[in-house]
Amino acid sequence: MDRIGSSYDAVAGEYAERIGDELDGKPLDRALLGALAAMCGDGPLVDAGCGPGHVTAHLAGLGARAVGVDLSPGMVAVARRRRPDLAFVAGDLCRLPFGDGVFGGALAAYAVIHLDAAARRRAFAELHRVVRPGGPLLVSFHTAHLEHAGPVLHLSQWWGHEVDLDFRFLDPAEVAAELAAAGWTPHARVEREPLPGVEAPTRRCTLLALRG
Numbered sequence: 001m002d003r004i005g006s007s008y009d010a011v012a013g014e015y016a017e018r019i020g021d022e023l024d025g026k027p028l029d030r031a032l033l034g035a036l037a038a039m040c041g042d043g044p045l046v047d048a049g050c051g052p053g054h055v056t057a058h059l060a061g062l063g064a065r066a067v068g069v070d071l072s073p074g075m076v077a078v079a080r081r082r083r084p085d086l087a088f089v090a091g092d093l094c095r096l097p098f099g100d101g102v103f104g105g106a107l108a109a110y111a112v113i114h115l116d117a118a119a120r121r122r123a124f125a126e127l128h129r130v131v132r133p134g135g136p137l138l139v140s141f142h143t144a145h146l147e148h149a150g151p152v153l154h155l156s157q158w159w160g161h162e163v164d165l166d167f168r169f170l171d172p173a174e175v176a177a178e179l180a181a182a183g184w185t186p187h188a189r190v191e192r193e194p195l196p197g198v199e200a201p202t203r204r205c206t207l208l209a210l211r212g
């Protein structure tokens, strides 16, 4: 986890500049986030692996009481600077700093893409612990890179910053099985192509599951 956190510390400011407004060009993602916010009822929502907090801010704009948590203190600092009115905390998705059942729902948007299968299982179990029964979880991840073959893309440089990151391309059926093993009931699955000029050239999947 250390190398993931320090890598995101290195790119935090630039990530916010480049990606902080991305939802403006992503109507389908906005629709999915709208569904998530609507399904949380009056409970707060945790944005796990929130990065610079732009999605947390979007959820707050929809009326959700959204809280962001991220492994990278640099990302958390950027998120707090951008939105000092919202709550952002440093923490590991595999050991969330929250009590049992305190959230109405959860989001993990491209947050498990650096985790191996064992860590993903811990993350999904932790999300299950902090979300109340029946609450929704939205998980987004990359399934394939259009210009790179293979299940993992390793980056040692990202936008000119030194990093040490493995980007994993995940099989939706495998992630769905990991969610089910952690107690999540499948509800919806959306797969899509990348939006040219808006995002990295990767195929993506979003799974919506309900806490059993």
Ligand SMILES: C[S@@+](CC[C@H](N)C(=O)[O-])C[C@H]1O[C@@H](n2cnc3c(N)ncnc32)[C@H](O)[C@@H]1O
Pocket: 001, 004, 005, 008, 019, 048, 049, 050, 051, 052, 055, 069, 070, 071, 072, 075, 091, 092, 093, 094, 108, 109, 110, 111, 112, 114
């Ligand atoms: C690709 S970024 C996605 C950020 C944001 N969710 C988005 O959609 O733009 C991945 C984020 O997940 C965070 N992350 C990775 N592993 C994590 C973990 N174990 N616990 C918490 N955050 C983690 C990283 O620090 C980074 O900010």
